Amino acid sequence: MTTTTAEARRISVGIGQLALSRDPRDVLVAYGLGSCVGISCWDPEAKVAALAHILLPSSEGKRVDDREPARFADSGIDLLLQRLAEAGAVRRRLIVKVAGGAAVLGAANAEKFKIGVRNAEAITERLKHHGIRVAAADLGGTKGRTMELHVATGKTFVRTAASPASEL
Amino acid sequence: MATILVVDDAAFMRMRMSKILTEAGYEVIQAENGLEAVEKYQAAKPDAVLMDITMPEMDGLTALKEIRKVDPNAKVAMVTALGQQQIVLEAVKSGAKDFLVKPAEADRVLAAVSKLCN
Amino acid sequence: MAVDELIPALASVAADGAVRAGRGLSGLMGQEISIHVPNIRVGTKNDACDAVGGEETVVIGSYLSISGDITGHVMLLFPEPRALECVDLMMGQEPGTTTGPDEMACSAISELGNIVGSAFVNALADHLNLVLHPSPPQVLHEMAIALVESVYAEVLSQGGDVVMMDAVFEDQKGRTAGLLIVAPDPASLGALQRVAA
Numbered sequence: 001m002t003t004t005t006a007e008a009r010r011i012s013v014g015i016g017q018l019a020l021s022r023d024p025r026d027v028l029v030a031y032g033l034g035s036c037v038g039i040s041c042w043d044p045e046a047k048v049a050a051l052a053h054i055l056l057p058s059s060e061g062k063r064v065d066d067r068e069p070a071r072f073a074d075s076g077i078d079l080l081l082q083r084l085a086e087a088g089a090v091r092r093r094l095i096v097k098v099a100g101g102a103a104v105l106g107a108a109n110a111e112k113f114k115i116g117v118r119n120a121e122a123i124t125e126r127l128k129h130h131g132i133r134v135a136a137a138d139l140g141g142t143k144g145r146t147m148e149l150h151v152a153t154g155k156t157f158v159r160t161a162a163s164p165a166s167e168l
Numbered sequence: 169m170a171t172i173l174v175v176d177d178a179a180f181m182r183m184r185m186s187k188i189l190t191e192a193g194y195e196v197i198q199a200e201n202g203l204e205a206v207e208k209y210q211a212a213k214p215d216a217v218l219m220d221i222t223m224p225e226m227d228g229l230t231a232l233k234e235i236r237k238v239d240p241n242a243k244v245a246m247v248t249a250l251g252q253q254q255i256v257l258e259a260v261k262s263g264a265k266d267f268l269v270k271p272a273e274a275d276r277v278l279a280a281v282s283k284l285c286n
Numbered sequence: 287m288a289v290d291e292l293i294p295a296l297a298s299v300a301a302d303g304a305v306r307a308g309r310g311l312s313g314l315m316g317q318e319i320s321i322h323v324p325n326i327r328v329g330t331k332n333d334a335c336d337a338v339g340g341e342e343t344v345v346i347g348s349y350l351s352i353s354g355d356i357t358g359h360v361m362l363l364f365p366e367p368r369a370l371e372c373v374d375l376m377m378g379q380e381p382g383t384t385t386g387p388d389e390m391a392c393s394a395i396s397e398l399g400n401i402v403g404s405a406f407v408n409a410l411a412d413h414l415n416l417v418l419h420p421s422p423p424q425v426l427h428e429m430a431i432a433l434v435e436s437v438y439a440e441v442l443s444q445g446g447d448v449v450m451m452d453a454v455f456e457d458q459k460g461r462t463a464g465l466l467i468v469a470p471d472p473a474s475l476g477a478l479q480r481v482a483a
Binding site: 012015031032033034035036055056057102103104105106108109112113114115116118119143144145146161162 | 341342344349351424425426427428429430431432433435436437439440442443
């Protein structure tokens with residue numbers, strides 16, 4: 001889903017989706033990351049941007065559906081890096097930032113809701129497996145986050161229901 | 169003037185019940201959970217109790233049983249969102265004199281309290 | 287019974303649950319609240335959030351976890367302005383009195399979720415001859431999609447099928463008065479299938 005103004009196109013990256021762009025008018029957005037994790041990638045030389053919206057930690061034993069290519073941390077990150085390479089991004093130049101993995105149903109229910117923690121661990125693990133250094137992380141806690149990547153500048157911003165956007 | 173112990177973990181419900189009862193001329197004591205209910209019952213010896221079920225620390229059914237151990241004649245009515253057949257049965261078996269399902273209207277609450285106190 | 291067969295079997299239970307829940311809402315707010323036929327399906331899509339105004343909408347509501355013969359999740363959500371209106375109605379105040387989620391407002395909303403969520407759970411319990419215990423409610427103030435996806439992801443991560451039931455409430459002016467989401471844990475689907483058969 002895209003909303004358009006004269007200056008900017010906000011491209012919503014839904015659950016299990018990933019998007020790439022080189023268009024400086026674009027802003028890639030993952031809305032309301034609760035237990036989900038958003039991964040933003042920016043190659044400042046090739047000027048390629050990508051955002052992935054991960055739902056679950058592991059694709060083990062599961063079919064990966066083309067309609068939700070970034071559903072799982074492992075296969076999603078593998079695909080994200082592959083698509084970036086195909087678009088001309090170079091892995092060692094990538095600035096990668098992550099946000100999400102929260103327990104939004106409250107601290108009292110943290111025992112019942114481990115999925116946020118598991119997602120945070122899984123993406124950290126997979127990125128490490130690929131030798132990617134994470135430049136900035138805003139993971140965990142009890143608040144939902146909206147993450148946006150501005151293709152014009154390569155900057156990533158995170159905001160919550162209660163607070164305005166700040167750069168990650 | 170009859171004293172009623174209102175037990176509910178929600179401040180909103182305690183406020184609502186207190187308002188209904190005090191406007192009808194009753195004295196009201198409040199407790200936030202089953203444990204506090206048992207303590208206050210022993211300390212204040214109210215004429216009747218309106219008891220929620222789902223509460224932290226000690227639920228209302230357990231508190232009902234504890235209070236009746238101390239006072240077999242205790243007049244307790246459950247006021248709860250949990251209107252399930254099995255739960256009504258258990259409450260009555262454990263000695264509850266009445267069972268009101270939330271949101272209980274003012275008339276229903278006052279009728280129940282009046283019955284308990286007479 | 288396969289999970290696909292469970293869905294029609296749950297339909298009449300869910301419909302009664304929605305009626306009881308709607309009565310609870312109406313009673314608390316002194317307003318007629320109508321209920322859409324509950325939508326029961328395997329899996330979920332973001333459009334569960336459309337009922338409260340879309341992805342970015344901030345909602346206020348409550349969450350209950352269910353334990354007993356069946357375990358799962360119940361959540362009642364309102365778009366923020368509507369939640370504050372509900373508080374005024376519940377407290378018999380002029381609409382507009384409550385401007386933010388202060389302590390008493392949060393208690394009211396929490397209790398609203400308790401009553402409405404429990405009403406639905408009571409229908410499940412009585413129809414299926416079970417005993418179910420909702421937890422004390424947890425008040426929520428968050429982006430709708432973050433809440434819905436968290437329940438969805440947690441249930442999905444436990445393996446097996448995600449069955450979600452949602453019912454949208456409307457007031458007399460046709461405005462959304464609330465969204466109720468009920469999701470059994472996958473481990474409980476077997477128990478549900480046995481009793482619903």
